[in-house]
Amino acid sequence: MDNKALYKLSYGVFMLATTADGKTNGCITNTCMQVANDPVRIAICCINSNYTCELIKKSGVFTLSMLDDTCSFETIKHFGMQSGRNVDKFDGINMPKDDKGIPYMGWMSCAVISATVVDSIDLGSHTMFIAVIDDAKVLSENGPLTYADYQNRVKPKPQPKPEDKKIVAWRCKICGFVYEGSELPKDYLCPTCGHGVDDFEPVYA
Amino acid sequence: MDNKALYKLSYGVFMLATTADGKTNGCITNTCMQVANDPVRIAICCINSNYTCELIKKSGVFTLSMLDDTCSFETIKHFGMQSGRNVDKFDGINMPKDDKGIPYMGWMSCAVISATVVDSIDLGSHTMFIAVIDDAKVLSENGPLTYADYQNRVKPKPQPKPEDKKIVAWRCKICGFVYEGSELPKDYLCPTCGHGVDDFEPVYA
Numbered sequence: 001m002d003n004k005a006l007y008k009l010s011y012g013v014f015m016l017a018t019t020a021d022g023k024t025n026g027c028i029t030n031t032c033m034q035v036a037n038d039p040v041r042i043a044i045c046c047i048n049s050n051y052t053c054e055l056i057k058k059s060g061v062f063t064l065s066m067l068d069d070t071c072s073f074e075t076i077k078h079f080g081m082q083s084g085r086n087v088d089k090f091d092g093i094n095m096p097k098d099d100k101g102i103p104y105m106g107w108m109s110c111a112v113i114s115a116t117v118v119d120s121i122d123l124g125s126h127t128m129f130i131a132v133i134d135d136a137k138v139l140s141e142n143g144p145l146t147y148a149d150y151q152n153r154v155k156p157k158p159q160p161k162p163e164d165k166k167i168v169a170w171r172c173k174i175c176g177f178v179y180e181g182s183e184l185p186k187d188y189l190c191p192t193c194g195h196g197v198d199d200f201e202p203v204y205a
Numbered sequence: 206m207d208n209k210a211l212y213k214l215s216y217g218v219f220m221l222a223t224t225a226d227g228k229t230n231g232c233i234t235n236t237c238m239q240v241a242n243d244p245v246r247i248a249i250c251c252i253n254s255n256y257t258c259e260l261i262k263k264s265g266v267f268t269l270s271m272l273d274d275t276c277s278f279e280t281i282k283h284f285g286m287q288s289g290r291n292v293d294k295f296d297g298i299n300m301p302k303d304d305k306g307i308p309y310m311g312w313m314s315c316a317v318i319s320a321t322v323v324d325s326i327d328l329g330s331h332t333m334f335i336a337v338i339d340d341a342k343v344l345s346e347n348g349p350l351t352y353a354d355y356q357n358r359v360k361p362k363p364q365p366k367p368e369d370k371k372i373v374a375w376r377c378k379i380c381g382f383v384y385e386g387s388e389l390p391k392d393y394l395c396p397t398c399g400h401g402v403d404d405f406e407p408v409y410a
Contacts, residue, residue: 005316005341008349010217035250036328111210123241136210144213
């Protein structure tokens with residue numbers, strides 16, 4: 001099996017947010033598709049160790065902001081490359097909210113869906129949530145940011161290998177998580193996004 | 206709810222094929238995403254009335270050819286806009302096959318996945334199949350065809366409304382199905398792809 005074949009699948013890039021027990025959190029995900037009509041339902045997937053996933057299991061509701069092609073790496077880094085367990089990602093940010101009080105992106109986003117979970121399937125590494133759409137709005141005429149565009153244009157390019165420097169850590173190319181250490185265990189899975197060693201790149205001293 | 210918000214979701218375009226009871230069939234779908242790791246699993250959705258969907262329920266296996274950006278409308282029309290109940294779409298076409306004997310696209314396709322269903326969820330209009338990947342291959346360096354690119358570039362543009370002509374039928378803009386009649390019932394759903402009246406355009410005499 002050639003993992004590179006899976007890189008040819010097309011995805012968008014989304015900021016997924018929820019509020020449970022008085023705590024609001026959000027993350028970046030690339031998985032959302034419409035799965036049924038009558039009523040319209042979508043499916044999203046979250047890694048089980050992700051804090052937003054834990055909160056959605058409690059709240060059963062979320063907003064999905066569809067990031068657009070003006071979205072910056074800094075915005076994706078803010079919501080996608082740190083954990084809501086350590087930092088309040090929404091502190092001091094003035095964001096619009098849906099009818100249930102869940103924030104969504106008022107900028108760099110071309111549309112938003114407000115949804116209620118009707119089924120969830122635990123897949124081990126991830127949970128898939130199937131949700132009905134309570135509301136959906138177009139926010140701008142900008143095109144959606146695709147995952148391919150994020151990888152090719154938005155994300156900073158990896159540094160070329162320096163001649164005389166040693167590997168001190170490994171960075172997940174998917175989400176930016178950094179593993180400290182010169183050798184990455186063969187069966188290592190990124191604790192943030194769940195991707196394996198093929199998706200890590202070396203960080204030099 | 207503004208349905209146009211859902212049009213901002215990003216998808217690829219795929220030819221989904223299977224073989225059951227000695228019968229091979231395939232269709233065009235835009236829904237596939239990776240949903241879990243360890244083992245890698247994907248989810249696809251098929252409308253329940255679709256013949257390929259019926260055959261996958263029997264066979265439990267499929268190939269998913271990822272159409273690339275050289276793919277023609279004629280190819281999508283061949284696999285996506287006629288039913289395998291009426292025509293053998295694979296008759297006389299020399300196609301490569303996976304280890305289970307299921308054909309996949311040897312042209313206009315940048316990658317192929319061969320998969321086995323491990324779970325299926327009946328969503329009323331559609332069935333979602335969750336499948337493990339048995340094999341995956343990159344077939345070319347061409348980029349994947351995105352659903353947006355299919356809509357904007359590959360699919361023929363609708364004809365402008367003629368001044369003195371009457372509406373004689375309605376064509377589904379998603380899959381090409383034609384409803385014969387001047388008035389489309391308000392709650393009509395396309396029998397091929399399941400989309401509603403907002404996705405139909407008039408056909409003039």
